[in-house]
Each structure stands twice: as structure tokens, then as C-alpha cells.
Amino acid sequence: MQKKWWHGKIAYQIYPKSFMDSNGDGIGDLKGIMSRLPYLKHLGVDIIWISPIYVSPFVDQGYDVADYQNIDPIFGSMADFDELLAKTKALGMDIIMDLVVNHCSSEHQWFKKACADLNSKEAGYFYFVKGRNGGAPDNLRSYFGGSVWDKIPGHENEDLYYLHYFAKQQPDLNWSNPALREEIYKMVNWWLDKGIAGFRIDAIHSVMKDLSFPGLPADDIDGLCHASKMNAKMFSKLGIYLSELRDRTFKPHDAFTVGEAFSPSKEVLEAFIGDDGYFSTLFDLSCREVIEAAPSYMEYKKLTVKQFRDCIFGTQQMYNGIGMSAPIIENHDEPRGVSYFMPPYLNNAEGAKAIATVLMLLRGIPFIYQGQEIGMTNTRFDSIDEHEDLFAHDEYNKAKARGWSDADALAICNEHGRDNARTPMLWDDSENAGFTTGKPWMKLHQDHKTLNVKAQYHDENSVFNYYRALIALRKSKEHFDCLTWGAFEPVSVNDAVIAYKRLGESETILVVVNTAKEPLVYETEAEGTLLLSCNEASCTGRTLTLGCGGGAVLSFKK
Numbered sequence: 001m002q003k004k005w006w007h008g009k010i011a012y013q014i015y016p017k018s019f020m021d022s023n024g025d026g027i028g029d030l031k032g033i034m035s036r037l038p039y040l041k042h043l044g045v046d047i048i049w050i051s052p053i054y055v056s057p058f059v060d061q062g063y064d065v066a067d068y069q070n071i072d073p074i075f076g077s078m079a080d081f082d083e084l085l086a087k088t089k090a091l092g093m094d095i096i097m098d099l100v101v102n103h104c105s106s107e108h109q110w111f112k113k114a115c116a117d118l119n120s121k122e123a124g125y126f127y128f129v130k131g132r133n134g135g136a137p138d139n140l141r142s143y144f145g146g147s148v149w150d151k152i153p154g155h156e157n158e159d160l161y162y163l164h165y166f167a168k169q170q171p172d173l174n175w176s177n178p179a180l181r182e183e184i185y186k187m188v189n190w191w192l193d194k195g196i197a198g199f200r201i202d203a204i205h206s207v208m209k210d211l212s213f214p215g216l217p218a219d220d221i222d223g224l225c226h227a228s229k230m231n232a233k234m235f236s237k238l239g240i241y242l243s244e245l246r247d248r249t250f251k252p253h254d255a256f257t258v259g260e261a262f263s264p265s266k267e268v269l270e271a272f273i274g275d276d277g278y279f280s281t282l283f284d285l286s287c288r289e290v291i292e293a294a295p296s297y298m299e300y301k302k303l304t305v306k307q308f309r310d311c312i313f314g315t316q317q318m319y320n321g322i323g324m325s326a327p328i329i330e331n332h333d334e335p336r337g338v339s340y341f342m343p344p345y346l347n348n349a350e351g352a353k354a355i356a357t358v359l360m361l362l363r364g365i366p367f368i369y370q371g372q373e374i375g376m377t378n379t380r381f382d383s384i385d386e387h388e389d390l391f392a393h394d395e396y397n398k399a400k401a402r403g404w405s406d407a408d409a410l411a412i413c414n415e416h417g418r419d420n421a422r423t424p425m426l427w428d429d430s431e432n433a434g435f436t437t438g439k440p441w442m443k444l445h446q447d448h449k450t451l452n453v454k455a456q457y458h459d460e461n462s463v464f465n466y467y468r469a470l471i472a473l474r475k476s477k478e479h480f481d482c483l484t485w486g487a488f489e490p491v492s493v494n495d496a497v498i499a500y501k502r503l504g505e506s507e508t509i510l511v512v513v514n515t516a517k518e519p520l521v522y523e524t525e526a527e528g529t530l531l532l533s534c535n536e537a538s539c540t541g542r543t544l545t546l547g548c549g550g551g552a553v554l555s556f557k558k
């Protein structure tokens, strides 16, 4: 494997609406991010991914882009962005933007022009397709519920539909049209020329369509089939577009790119993230894939620790020797990792440290999602009205339509909802958690008085300082090579223990985390050096003793 500039880096995701508000309107913004750059630096972050800040009607919280080359006024201006970029670089960090090009917003000029004139150049940027048998062209279900097809606005009386894999307000862009692809390359290069380091690439597994729109056998009682199943079918063909995107944009800029793509198989991995891959890396979304194989929140099931571990380990083993993965335990699309993947008795600071130990020493570029570094848990929502996410509302209504009670329908949204991770960042114990001087756009996490950055910043035993220690360990001169390039090897103990090795040239690092209530006594093969531990784990000679949530990291020199 070739060595790349971004190997060994630590990334951090900012959800801009909820990170830091600078002007009291209750919504996070670019000046707010600027004010917190020293905080990110202190944590040890190298690369900052900012979720979409482009002009948007925010139907899907900015993942519906109305103008790719302007900043939405709620976040500030392009001048603010330039200042943010300069300040970030001055601190030795980089910014990557969110590239949302499977679809745009129905408010984008392209879509407006396309609807106004079906013979325009812009009409060719979308999938405008004739109906079939008096209905939609096929039976795919959108990611946010209902058919992926709707009548073209202004042409409701015609037998003509446009495609949207996500919300109605997110029309899919037609990648089979070279003119559309040119527009995208131009825009991507414009951002890269500005000096951003690269992109997180949204929903990129969705861009390859079967232009005969054949549909798929129904997977639920609505007679529809989830669009993700069509994506899986088309996955092997994605390279046709992605290689061109790489050659025209990312490669000449030596950009760092991380793709959101589900189901990469071993066969295609080299093409995706090998030395000359389409992307630098891909998120490890394997846990979510298992959960989201079910058609709706009603059937979603949380993973056991063993399932969680098997997902992560499967990905790690697949990437060994081919390229780097981007391990995550949470992002803006998932509940908080500590609430979702740890047993209920570890839905706390101990669990946050345990899961951090697992995540931060895996092979790849770990991504930390804002608030994860202080151990934020799921938010308690008391009514569906407190959920802002359109996806949760759709799932709620679906459950209600199937006879579920309000309480039960709310419970599944609270357990699986994306808003769990989208509530404002908790900076201090003041009224609005130091996030804003106004009224936060979204509910504050229930524990904000005690669970916040201020309470943890100077506390040696805090989750925050444990994250700092893990990052410092990864970056330490002595262990950098092993923790960056060392192969991953699973270690089997029992179903409640997550243990693995990193095999470096001059050392092996062993990571052991116990998630059972019962203590674990574990004998290592040789006597090692304890590099870091959490939750009172201890090591004497070859004997490791790990209580509930205990984690230990040991080095064995060769």
C-alpha cells in the first residue's frame, strides 16, 4: 500500500446547525465553528468534515442543495467560509465539505428550469420518465418512504414523472448525462481550488440507475421495494462514473475523500479504496446495514455487542492490505453510539469510554461525531413534535397507520431516530448549554447541566480527556506506525468482549474491552506494557482484570 498524506489523521464531523451559534438566532453557524477551532485542535483533530452549509430550504437539513456554490445565509457568507478555512489551516487542520450530488433540491435553478421547459438543457439533468400502466415507472420505495416517483411539478396532468430516491424535494440528478457530470466536476474543482482538502461524498452508492427502471419484487405490504436494494444491484457498475469523477477532480488535487456507500464487497474494494481508488476511504456502515435491512423502524432491532463486534471486525478484515476504512460509531444519521451499541447498563460515561477504546484504535481514519467525545447519549423526546427529522415523522405516521399507539410509535422514533444525534452540542452548564444566547432551534439534551464540555475539559477522568489520550496515543511517535498501518487481527474471548490486535513491524498492540457486568480476567500471551486503560482496568504481569466497561491497551515489543 502506498503511503498517503492523510494516513494517521483523525477526523471530526460537525453538524453545523447544532454545533455553535454566534449570533443568538438559535442556529449554529460558521462564526460559531470558528470560535471553537481551538477546542478541536486541543482534542487532536486533523480533518473537519462539515455537513452541508450550502443554500438550502432544509427539507432534509441541508442535504437538499439549492446552490452548490453559495453558503446558506443562516450559516453566514462565503467571506465567513474563507475566513474559517484560513483559520483552520493556520491551526494545522483541514476542512472537507459534504458533496451531495446524487440529488439536489427542488429549489435548485436546474430543477426549476427543467420543470418550466421539458426541452431545456436542465431537463436532461434529471430523470423525467413516462409512467407505466397508468402509474409510476417502477415500484421502488424512497429512503424516506413512499414511491421514488412523483409527477413533475407543473405537469401533473401528463403521464410523466421525476425520480427522487430521497424526499420529494430532492430530485435525483441524471449521472448518465455527460453535461450534468461536467457541471458537477466544475463545481467540485471550484471548491478544491479554494483550498479545501476534499469531500465526504453523500449517498454515492445511489448514482447508478438501471435506465430501463425495471423495479424489484415488493419487500413490504405497500407493494414497493426499498431503493437501497436497487443500489446493491447496481453497485458493481458505479465505477463507470466514479473513475471519471476521480480523474477529473480528486486525483489532480490529491484530495482526501470519504464515500458514503453501502455494501462494498471484497471484489470491488480495491477499485474503491485501493492505491488508485475512486475514494481515499469509505465509512464503515456495516452496523447500520444490518439494522436497516428491515423495511422500517417498526422492524429495526438494536444489535447485540457480538453483532456490533462482528460487523466492525468483518470490515476491518476485509480492508486489511487493500486500503483504509473510516471507522465510525455515530453520525448525523444514527442514534448515539453509546446508547445504540452498548448494553443499557453502559449507556453512560463508562460505556462511552469503552466504545471509544474499540473505535479509536481500529485500522483506518476514525471519524468522531460532535458530542461523541464527551459521551453524549440519546436525547429524550417527549412528543413526535420534538422530532425535526422528516424521516422520523414518516416512520411515526406509518406506525400509526398500522394501528400502533402514540406512545409506541414515538418509542421507535426515539430509539432509532436521527435526531438523537442532531441536538445542540453541549458546551457548558448555562441555560442553553453555551450553544446559543437565543432559543436553540432544536431541543436540548436532557443532561445538559452535567454533561458538557466545561465539566469535562479539566477533569482528567472525563470522556473528553480519554478521547484526547486515545488520539495522543495514535499519534505518538512510538506507536504511530503500528496504529496507522499495522494489520488488524481479531482476538476471540467471549461474546461480551471486544478484543483485537494491531500488528506493527516492531510491536503488537492489543486492545481488550469488556462489556459484560461480570469482571473479566484475561491472561495475555506475554508480559506487555499497559499504554492506556479505562474504567479501572488493571494489569499485573500477564493478568488483565477488566470490570464492567473496562478497557485496556497493551504493547508487546518484538
Ligand code: GLC
Pocket: 060, 063, 064, 100, 166, 202, 203, 260, 332, 333
Ligand atoms: C445521506 C445523508 C443523510 C441524507 C441522505 C440524503 O445518507 O447522510 O443525512 O438524508 O443522504 O441526502
Ligand code: CA
Pocket: 021, 022, 023, 024, 025, 026, 027, 028, 029, 074
Ligand atoms: Ca446563528
